[in-house]
Amino acid sequence: MKIDIGIVGYGVVGNGTAKILEEKKELIKDKSGVEINLKKVFTRNWNKEFPFSLKEDQKAKSLEELLEDEDIKIIVELTGGIDFPYELLTKAIEKGKHIVTANKALLAEKGKDIFLKAEEKNIRIGFEAAVAGGIPIIRALREGLVANNIEKIYGILNGTTNYILTSMFKEGKDFQTALEEAKELGYAEADPTLDINGVDAGHKIAILASLSFGGFLNFSKIHIEGIENINLLDVELAKELGYTLKLLAIAKNQNGEAEVRVHPTFLPSDHPLAKVEGVFNAVMVEGDSVGETMFYGKGAGSLPTASAVVSDIVDIAKSISLGIGREIEITSMNWKHKDINLKKVSDFYTRYYLRFTVPDITGILAKIANVFAKYNISIAAVLQKETVLRYTQTENDKLVPLVILTHTASENNLQKAVKEIEDNKFTYEKTVLIRIEHEER
Amino acid sequence: MKIDIGIVGYGVVGNGTAKILEEKKELIKDKSGVEINLKKVFTRNWNKEFPFSLKEDQKAKSLEELLEDEDIKIIVELTGGIDFPYELLTKAIEKGKHIVTANKALLAEKGKDIFLKAEEKNIRIGFEAAVAGGIPIIRALREGLVANNIEKIYGILNGTTNYILTSMFKEGKDFQTALEEAKELGYAEADPTLDINGVDAGHKIAILASLSFGGFLNFSKIHIEGIENINLLDVELAKELGYTLKLLAIAKNQNGEAEVRVHPTFLPSDHPLAKVEGVFNAVMVEGDSVGETMFYGKGAGSLPTASAVVSDIVDIAKSISLGIGREIEITSMNWKHKDINLKKVSDFYTRYYLRFTVPDITGILAKIANVFAKYNISIAAVLQKETVLRYTQTENDKLVPLVILTHTASENNLQKAVKEIEDNKFTYEKTVLIRIEHEER
Ligand SMILES: NC(=O)c1ccc[n+]([C@@H]2O[C@H](COP(=O)([O-])OP(=O)(O)OC[C@H]3O[C@@H](n4cnc5c(N)ncnc54)[C@H](OP(=O)(O)O)[C@@H]3O)[C@@H](O)[C@H]2O)c1
Numbered sequence A, B: 001m002k003i004d005i006g007i008v009g010y011g012v013v014g015n016g017t018a019k020i021l022e023e024k025k026e027l028i029k030d031k032s033g034v035e036i037n038l039k040k041v042f043t044r045n046w047n048k049e050f051p052f053s054l055k056e057d058q059k060a061k062s063l064e065e066l067l068e069d070e071d072i073k074i075i076v077e078l079t080g081g082i083d084f085p086y087e088l089l090t091k092a093i094e095k096g097k098h099i100v101t102a103n104k105a106l107l108a109e110k111g112k113d114i115f116l117k118a119e120e121k122n123i124r125i126g127f128e129a130a131v132a133g134g135i136p137i138i139r140a141l142r143e144g145l146v147a148n149n150i151e152k153i154y155g156i157l158n159g160t161t162n163y164i165l166t167s168m169f170k171e172g173k174d175f176q177t178a179l180e181e182a183k184e185l186g187y188a189e190a191d192p193t194l195d196i197n198g199v200d201a202g203h204k205i206a207i208l209a210s211l212s213f214g215g216f217l218n219f220s221k222i223h224i225e226g227i228e229n230i231n232l233l234d235v236e237l238a239k240e241l242g243y244t245l246k247l248l249a250i251a252k253n254q255n256g257e258a259e260v261r262v263h264p265t266f267l268p269s270d271h272p273l274a275k276v277e278g279v280f281n282a283v284m285v286e287g288d289s290v291g292e293t294m295f296y297g298k299g300a301g302s303l304p305t306a307s308a309v310v311s312d313i314v315d316i317a318k319s320i321s322l323g324i325g326r327e328i329e330i331t332s333m334n335w336k337h338k339d340i341n342l343k344k345v346s347d348f349y350t351r352y353y354l355r356f357t358v359p360d361i362t363g364i365l366a367k368i369a370n371v372f373a374k375y376n377i378s379i380a381a382v383l384q385k386e387t388v389l390r391y392t393q394t395e396n397d398k399l400v401p402l403v404i405l406t407h408t409a410s411e412n413n414l415q416k417a418v419k420e421i422e423d424n425k426f427t428y429e430k431t432v433l434i435r436i437e438h439e440e441r
């Protein structure tokens, strides 16, 4: 059976998707029994060179050409941003067209609205490509791990920042140099803001948390920190202490409340995620039946992402060919039919790496340790280095880094302790605080 | 909708499956919309203690109770071996019952027959649990990676042998000690023959190769070597040379011919699979769109394996509830509808680690190198150790290990060279030959 589809947006992922659909038509037909016909593509500017050339009659002059075409059963949204695709998907749903999208920003920020509209109209939405590119993690959660309560799902979900952190860690480059290199190599976009500031990883973990825990969540309440202020010194200290510094996106389910956060994280260097280097992504899932599983691969790039887009197209085309819709999906986005409450940052419990900038004199550690004790924060390790960070007035007033690793502590208490240490001027700079993901047994 | 199912075999996996089905009935219903009712279980001996207790009316006295029950739509085969389950599945298919099985031996050795019978009767066969336990690799190949030609699929598919090799590598235990420990900890069965000799990993790679390359293959022609003769010395030399020794199962697709093999393998120690330790399994898949992806998790154990069994049950129950059968499956086992030809061992090209036992005298390396040159085998590295392996007659006749790593060479030539070296008595013991999986660029 032949299924007609239309693509909107003909950029990196759009070109890859068209290339796979055209060049692998036979493979896909052999495997799945359905023939996918890329009937129309719409993009706002056809006056450019494209890596993959379409036939002239595939190039649509307007969005309406796709939306009004009764033959087109699936609209593949590969534009980006939020407002335009939101409007597009809303219209497509109204027209009864199924949807495939790689747009994590849209789904994280407006997902509730879109999925509920789709539910009402029995429309399928495929979004495998929106999280971790070519890695089939969405399917794994929906189908393969259906017999599990997902207790924790976390990972490296942004290739740009992982590339930068890897080159800081392995080659001792500073943040700015590593970023420039990533841009030159095409691993960072001209404007990498949403990668660097953690928002892109935030979008992805929001989607994974929804699917894993079974409800929608308020994206704006997720705690997100980026890597823009990461200092090479902390990356090097991480290494010295047996850790690797990664931008982790973490979602945990605890008594019906979810803890979702994105931030630079110290990971023990023998942790499977610590070994994930460069632009690769990886997702760890902890299910109560299966235990720990990990999914690893390319999180971005034209063909890897298109591989996921096409898997959704085939899946939906197959169900259309059998006359079925959403009802075939094993796990829907909000299978608990209730929104997920997000834990406040101040209620987090985790381990911390703290770097203070202190004068190189006796007694300062005791003062700081006293404040920690007062707030019930137990110290796991201390490292004081001779590296002079800067001098204050006199040669005798050398400022050196004092690093403290804590056992699991309350974020609330931790923040109070840091404030007290800073208010008392025990430290000369803003404290560097990096969370540690290292479970204590 | 409620779907009745029956389980045959109530051992490690059977108990785990029943436990999940009973304790997670609500979770599964919330996620998938279907209620799975475990109506009957048959096992040959009910006079034992079971980790999970069934209700009396669930315990069947005969297989016929399940096969004759019209309500039971899915038969879950969790016995083991080949003859009994073969007969069982044949009968179930005739009765129009769908099948879920964890039995890799059966599918690898009799798969063609069973799948073809099932095709004829529009019967679904779920076998996620048969390969890599809880890791949803079958679904990934069938659905998530549908847009890919799979060029290579390889991995660590047997937890028992990986546990043994890990404790040899990390703790310097010899094979026998490591095996005994694995038995004590329940990581090796009382009779671990099929694990140790590589046949279990062979069964699994046969299934993965069929699904990836789209046809059935002749299991008895797969090249399989186990770890029973692995010497601690080679594990230690691996480490010294920057490698890790793993039992790898490898399948490559080359111009319509498949190269499928299981053997101890030197892997560069920064390879993602080199880090897979203990009883964990991992599968690397190289697809032409997605690039390299890896799937990691527990390959065995009651609940991890049952997690996969239940995912198949839910999937099939869901399609039954919608009145559809096999036609919903995106990729079937033999999607190319033609059998896969297996390359002969002598046609393999790979890299080799060879350990000769030579007298500690000058000139011997030259002699061996000459033989290699004659057979067009290019040497990549040589390591001669002072460790005395044994003495021949006199104190002067010390025998030491001489290790040679080759570049990619023809197995045929390699075997001839080794034979010539042995025939000429340049070496005093049978040559240790271990293949290296380390692509040269
Ligand atoms: N690139 C990746 O590796 C990757 C990975 C995972 C997910 N994604 C997601 O996939 C989506 C597409 O990403 P991409 O990298 O392919 O972006 P891209 O290269 O910038 O392509 C976007 C395409 O959409 C077109 N477009 C944008 N707004 C439009 C509008 N209002 N009307 C019509 N066409 C419009 C663009 O046209 P112009 O060229 O004329 O601007 C361009 O052809 C995004 O949601 C992204 O987050 C990308």
Ligand SMILES: NC(=O)c1ccc[n+]([C@@H]2O[C@H](COP(=O)([O-])OP(=O)(O)OC[C@H]3O[C@@H](n4cnc5c(N)ncnc54)[C@H](OP(=O)(O)O)[C@@H]3O)[C@@H](O)[C@H]2O)c1
Pocket (backbone or CB within 6 Å): B008, B009, B010, B011, B012, B013, B014, B042, B043, B044, B045, B077, B078, B079, B080, B081, B084, B102, B103, B104, B105, B129, B130, B133, B299, B300, B301, B302, B305
């Ligand atoms: N264990 C794992 O982690 C794992 C992982 C992946 C796949 N698998 C596969 O799953 C299957 C089951 O493995 P398992 O570990 O659960 O084995 P097991 O613990 O030995 O259980 C097998 C069960 O089947 C019963 N049985 C055997 N032959 C029978 C017959 N002819 N009629 C009725 N009952 C029979 C056994 O009864 P008795 O106890 O009375 O002998 C026992 O209850 C095997 O194919 C295995 O390869 C196992």
